Amino acid sequence: MNYHEALKKIWNKCPFCAIDENIKIYDYASVYMTIARAPYWPDHLLIIPKRHVDSLFDLTIEEDDEIQGLVRAGIKMLKKLWYSDLSILVREWMATWKSIPHLHYHIIPNINIWSANSNWEREFLDDNKAKEAIDRILKVKI
Numbered sequence: 001m002n003y004h005e006a007l008k009k010i011w012n013k014c015p016f017c018a019i020d021e022n023i024k025i026y027d028y029a030s031v032y033m034t035i036a037r038a039p040y041w042p043d044h045l046l047i048i049p050k051r052h053v054d055s056l057f058d059l060t061i062e063e064d065d066e067i068q069g070l071v072r073a074g075i076k077m078l079k080k081l082w083y084s085d086l087s088i089l090v091r092e093w094m095a096t097w098k099s100i101p102h103l104h105y106h107i108i109p110n111i112n113i114w115s116a117n118s119n120w121e122r123e124f125l126d127d128n129k130a131k132e133a134i135d136r137i138l139k140v141k142i
């Protein structure tokens with residue numbers, strides 16, 4: 001299933017407010033880390049506030065602090081998987097091609113994400129592929 005077909009199926013609810021507990025890497029008081037179900041690159045991580053907020057400006061100090069801690073943890077884990085470059089991406093407002101309004105930080109292995117997926121249609125990982133991705137990440141969890 002491609003990403004946009006998957007999004008249409010779940011469009012009536014926010015996928016980041018109802019996250020699958022089986023694919024959480026870190027579960028902090030106000031934010032969590034998971035894998036991207038529609039990765040730009042294998043081992044693409046997401047950091048998401050538990051509270052539904054659309055903008056960076058809506059974050060509390062606690063949420064902001066926990067996000068920064070998880071950004072650092074994500075970078076360290078990806079280095080353990082031998083990635084030498086990565087991109088951190090946050091889209092603010094929908095004109096940036098943000099497909100899910102709920103604020104989320106991407107940590108994407110490798111820096112040239114756009115040419116890596118030149119047709120702009122990402123695969124939506126089924127449960128088995130998501131489990132494989134989460135197992136790979138959990139082996140290097142710090």
Ligand SMILES: [Zn+2]
Pocket residue numbers: 014015016017051052053102
């Ligand atoms: Zn939400």
